[in-house]
Amino acid sequence: MFPPVKIVSGGLEIREFGPPDAAQVTALVAAGDRTALPPGSPGDVADVDRWLAETVHQRRLDGAGVHLTIVETASGEFVGSVGLRDTDWAAGTTEIGYGVRAGRRGRGYATGAARAVGRWALVDGGMRRVQLHARLDNVASVRVAERAGYQREGTLRMAVWDGEKAHDLAVFSMIAIDLEAAEAAR
Numbered sequence: 001m002f003p004p005v006k007i008v009s010g011g012l013e014i015r016e017f018g019p020p021d022a023a024q025v026t027a028l029v030a031a032g033d034r035t036a037l038p039p040g041s042p043g044d045v046a047d048v049d050r051w052l053a054e055t056v057h058q059r060r061l062d063g064a065g066v067h068l069t070i071v072e073t074a075s076g077e078f079v080g081s082v083g084l085r086d087t088d089w090a091a092g093t094t095e096i097g098y099g100v101r102a103g104r105r106g107r108g109y110a111t112g113a114a115r116a117v118g119r120w121a122l123v124d125g126g127m128r129r130v131q132l133h134a135r136l137d138n139v140a141s142v143r144v145a146e147r148a149g150y151q152r153e154g155t156l157r158m159a160v161w162d163g164e165k166a167h168d169l170a171v172f173s174m175i176a177i178d179l180e181a182a183e184a185a186r
């Protein structure tokens with residue numbers, strides 16, 4: 001499993017979700033604004049406390065990945081989430097994903113978090129490869145991957161189905177030799 005995560009980088013604090021986040025998470029769930037919360041986060045405010053106290057930690061303890069909150073250090077405000085999932089410990093691979101609150105986008109938060117967590121996974125988390133998939137039409141997410149220092153490897157054509165049509169996915173990854181270039185591009 002991954003060690004506990006606490007990353008302080010570029011005005012952001014990135015750490016596991018926990019009970020102190022209850023008020024901010026509950027407000028988002030109540031508002032139906034869940035794009036900034038991790039996949040599998042509760043849809044009902046009644047489930048928030050249990051999710052924060054148990055489910056998020058279980059993910060790290062069972063080795064699948066981590067659910068992390070992105071907090072703006074200066075204000076203490078929750079601005080989004082970033083996570084690792086589908087971790088393969090034998091191969092040393094994991095997959096990163098992220099989301100930022102609608103009113104906090106365009107400030108570099110996702111780029112900073114994707115860069116910092118990719119580095120953490122390779123340096124402290126024991127991973128050899130952090131992969132990232134972004135729908136080609138999700139221009140902001142593709143841009144985040146590029147600016148955070150992930151290398152583009154190709155396109156998975158018609159790889160996801162949204163219920164109405166298929167979409168292409170851009171494939172990116174970060175490995176140890178990319179870290180220096182990612183740092184230089186900051």
Ligand SMILES: CC(C)(COP(=O)(O)OP(=O)(O)OC[C@H]1O[C@@H](n2cnc3c(N)ncnc32)[C@H](O)[C@@H]1OP(=O)(O)O)[C@@H](O)C(=O)NCCC(=O)NCCS
Pocket residue numbers: 035036097098099100101104105106107108109110111112133134135138139140141143144147
């Ligand atoms: C994708 C997402 C996380 C980006 O978060 P963010 O904090 O706004 O990202 P950043 O500010 O770090 O960078 C956004 C980059 O995308 C660009 N961008 C944002 N919206 C864009 C758009 N509609 N078209 C083109 N570029 C766009 C920004 O200009 C910036 O690039 P730049 O630095 O070259 O100017 C956010 O839009 C989001 O949460 N979307 C919903 C969830 C999601 O799609 N997650 C990714 C799944 S793979």
